[in-house]
Amino acid sequence: MAREDFRFVHxxxxxxxxxxxxxxxxxxxxxxxxxxxMTEYFRVLDFPYQDLADKHGADLVVVRSVTDxxxxxxxxxxxxxxxxxxxxxxxxxxxxxxxxxxDEHLISGELVYVNVDIANRSSKPLxxxxxxxxxxxxxxxxxxxx
Amino acid sequence: MAREDFRFVHxxxxxxxxxxxxxxxxxxxxxxxxxxxMTEYFRVLDFPYQDLADKHGADLVVVRSVTDxxxxxxxxxxxxxxxxxxxxxxxxxxxxxxxxxxDEHLISGELVYVNVDIANRSSKPLxxxxxxxxxxxxxxxxxxxx
Amino acid sequence: MAREDFRFVHxxxxxxxxxxxxxxxxxxxxxxxxxxxMTEYFRVLDFPYQDLADKHGADLVVVRSVTDxxxxxxxxxxxxxxxxxxxxxxxxxxxxxxxxxxDEHLISGELVYVNVDIANRSSKPLxxxxxxxxxxxxxxxxxxxx
Amino acid sequence: MAREDFRFVHxxxxxxxxxxxxxxxxxxxxxxxxxxxMTEYFRVLDFPYQDLADKHGADLVVVRSVTDxxxxxxxxxxxxxxxxxxxxxxxxxxxxxxxxxxDEHLISGELVYVNVDIANRSSKPLxxxxxxxxxxxxxxxxxxxx
Numbered sequence: 098m099a100r101e102d103f104r105f106v107h108x109x110x111x112x113x114x115x116x117x118x119x120x121x122x123x124x125x126x127x128x129x130x131x132x133x134x135m136t137e138y139f140r141v142l143d144f145p146y147q148d149l150a151d152k153h154g155a156d157l158v159v160v161r162s163v164t165d166x167x168x169x170x171x172x173x174x175x176x177x178x179x180x181x182x183x184x185x186x187x188x189x190x191x192x193x194x195x196x197x198x199x200d201e202h203l204i205s206g207e208l209v210y211v212n213v214d215i216a217n218r219s220s221k222p223l224x225x226x227x228x229x230x231x232x233x234x235x236x237x238x239x240x241x242x243x
Numbered sequence: 244m245a246r247e248d249f250r251f252v253h254x255x256x257x258x259x260x261x262x263x264x265x266x267x268x269x270x271x272x273x274x275x276x277x278x279x280x281m282t283e284y285f286r287v288l289d290f291p292y293q294d295l296a297d298k299h300g301a302d303l304v305v306v307r308s309v310t311d312x313x314x315x316x317x318x319x320x321x322x323x324x325x326x327x328x329x330x331x332x333x334x335x336x337x338x339x340x341x342x343x344x345x346d347e348h349l350i351s352g353e354l355v356y357v358n359v360d361i362a363n364r365s366s367k368p369l370x371x372x373x374x375x376x377x378x379x380x381x382x383x384x385x386x387x388x389x
Numbered sequence: 390m391a392r393e394d395f396r397f398v399h400x401x402x403x404x405x406x407x408x409x410x411x412x413x414x415x416x417x418x419x420x421x422x423x424x425x426x427m428t429e430y431f432r433v434l435d436f437p438y439q440d441l442a443d444k445h446g447a448d449l450v451v452v453r454s455v456t457d458x459x460x461x462x463x464x465x466x467x468x469x470x471x472x473x474x475x476x477x478x479x480x481x482x483x484x485x486x487x488x489x490x491x492d493e494h495l496i497s498g499e500l501v502y503v504n505v506d507i508a509n510r511s512s513k514p515l516x517x518x519x520x521x522x523x524x525x526x527x528x529x530x531x532x533x534x535x
Numbered sequence: 536m537a538r539e540d541f542r543f544v545h546x547x548x549x550x551x552x553x554x555x556x557x558x559x560x561x562x563x564x565x566x567x568x569x570x571x572x573m574t575e576y577f578r579v580l581d582f583p584y585q586d587l588a589d590k591h592g593a594d595l596v597v598v599r600s601v602t603d604x605x606x607x608x609x610x611x612x613x614x615x616x617x618x619x620x621x622x623x624x625x626x627x628x629x630x631x632x633x634x635x636x637x638d639e640h641l642i643s644g645e646l647v648y649v650n651v652d653i654a655n656r657s658s659k660p661l662x663x664x665x666x667x668x669x670x671x672x673x674x675x676x677x678x679x680x681x
Contacts, residue, residue, distance in 0.1 A: 113409060113574065114417065114567050118464055120410045124305045124354075125274030129552050132271070136551065136611070147611060158315070159270045164308045168364070172410055173574070173585060208270075218314065259428065260421050263551060264558045264610055271552065275406050282405065282465070293465060318556055319428070319439060416597045416646075417566030424563070450607070451562045456600045460656070500562075510606065 100195060103179040104234065105141060107134040111174045121169035127204050128162060131194050134178035135208070138192075142230045153224040160189070161209040168203045170196070176203065182231045188212050188220040190231065246341060249325040250380065251287060253280040257320045267315035273350050274308060277340050280324035281354070284338075288376045299370040306335070307355040314349045316342070322349065328377045334358050334366040336377065392487060395471040396526065397433060399426040403466045413461035419496050420454060423486050426470035427500070430484075434522045445516040452481070453501040460495045462488070468495065474523045480504050480512035482523065538633060541617040542672065543579060545572040549612045559607035565642050566600060569632050572616035573646070576630075580668045591662040598627070599647040606641045608634070614641065620669045626650050626658040628669065 100106075115126045139145060149155040170176050176198050183191035189211040196204035212223050246252075261272045285291060295301040316322050322344050329337035335357040342350035358369050392398075407418045431437060441447040462468050468490050475483035481503040488496035504515050538544075553564045577583060587593040608614050614636050621629035627649040634642035650661050 112567065112571055114415045114570060116410045117405060118408045118410065118412045123275075123278075123406045124308055125271045125278070125406065128271030128274065129269075129550065132269075132552060133550055145611070158312070160312050162270055162308075162310045162312075166304070166306050166308075169304070173583070258421065258425050259555060260424060260561045260563065262556045264554045264556065266556045269552045275404065278406060279404050291465070319437070415567075415570075416600055417563045417570070420563030420566065421561075424561075450604070452604050454562055454600075454602045454604075458596070458598050458600075461596075 107137045116172045138180040157210045163207040165205040253283045284326040303356045309353040311351040399429045408464045430472040449502045455499040457497040545575045554610045576618040595648045601645040603643040
């Protein structure tokens with residue numbers, strides 16, 4: 098997916114602790130980058146992650162993650178993590194991620210979140226406010242200048 | 244995939260540091276569990292991870308990971324990480340993972356490794372010795388009693 | 390402090406993700422090892438960490454950590470983490486740690502825990518049951534053969 | 536130590552993955568914050584960490600860390616990590632850290648680095664260029680406006 102399809106990007110710097118003995122970021126640490134960028138994405142949508150539970154009764158859990166590793170990030174690299182919403186369903190939505198270092202495409206990823214009733218882990222509908230915030234932002238109608 | 248299809252299992256205990264504020268293991272940490280179990284799997288195959296590079300000229304990099312989160316692991320849980328080799332190609336192979344807590348199925352996962360020439364990151368054939376060790380083990384001809 | 394002064398030891402294996410680009414365990418990760426070994430130490434004392442809060446009303450927080458790095462642990466090393474209680478005060482106690490790889494002394498450490506009232510973070514007395522369990526164990530009166 | 540004694544500060548945001556089931560940052564993760572801030576500190580001194588080894592023949596290892604935990608950081612907090620050099624010896628130096636959230640003092644820390652000959656782990660003198668860069672910066676003669 099081309100970077101042009103993303104409105105949101107979060108720049109991060111690779112930490113020493115995230116790099117393994119091969120000198121590259123350990124494969125699982127990209128999921129931390131996705132999580133950090135997701136948090137910033139919801140902030141721009143004006144849905145701070147904490148509020149999702151506190152104000153909107155949403156308990157989002159990740160049910161699937163996919164990562165494709167094209168080229169590794171290294172210590173002290175500045176990387177750009179692009180985030181957008183893919184599919185939105187009744188109780189779930191998919192976030193898509195692309196990581197670049199300058200113009201080099203390093204990583205593609207996907208996370209699927211489901212809104213669950215924590216007590217019995219059954220799915221429940223996404224709060225309307227989240228759905229409309231995502232749609233407004235992704236259709237470029239949002240006020241967010243990121 | 245049923246547990247019966249796996250010869251290898253590695254038992255681990257969930258650490259406090261691996262659990263997030265929801266009281267469950269952070270999604271990226273399951274990739275650490277896969278990595279730990281993969282290391283033990285290769286030990287049983289008599290191919291310690293260190294030897295792959297040192298003795299067999301293999302530089303394995305992960306090119307894809309997929310994780311399906313059925314139910315979360317929690318602090319202090321003892322979990323069983325099942326590992327087996329799925330597809331083996333000319334220069335790559337796929338490892339399949341299933342994580343259980345007792346009889347409860349928590350996680351399914353997949354990692355695809357490619358043997359690369361580090362200098363130019365082009366793929367190169369898997370060492371024959373690795374391929375035959377995997378095949379011997381998975382076909383139950385190995386000596387490994389794990 | 391000599392290893393002979395410790396009744397408790399927990400063996401662990403260094404994970405790939407814990408090692409940095411210099412090929413050695415990142416300095417902060419030894420605090421994870423201390424935490425894992427502390428959990429096992431309390432299990433042997435018959436005070437599972439979860440019970441400290443649930444059954445004994447203790448909310449232990451770490452107020453100080455000290456680590457002396459004599460020699461580094463490396464990927465796949467089997468290390469022995471020795472744990473004992475040092476000072477016990479009215480509301481706090483000190484755990485002492487020594488990490489060895491075979492006979493080589495790698496790390497010395499100390500953690501100070503205080504029992505706090507979470508609401509206002511003021512200290513409160515240690516539950517009597519914890520104090521007596523620690524004292525019984527460290528004086529060799531415990532039943533635990535670890 | 537008062538914040539006024541520090542020229543350098545690095546602002547960070549607490550990540551979800553860094554918080555434990557008590558909702559606070561795991562004690563060992565503050566050493567990651569120190570490490571990130573140290574990297575930025577050396578960047579301002581015009582001694583990128585990578586150059587220490589590559590250009591100046593320095594192999595710095597941490598031989599001691601001390602952390603005092605006054606009050607915990609929580610998910611999504613913006614924290615300020617203050618860094619300054621304390622003692623400088625022939626082959627070692629001490630970095631001092633203070634972490635604040637707004638005006639609240641959360642953490643104090645100390646790391647001692649020694650320049651070693653990796654082959655035999657004996658200490659060797661600090662490169663003159665590092666010593667003078669630190670002294671120039673800390674005495675306010677540096678060009679760095681951070």
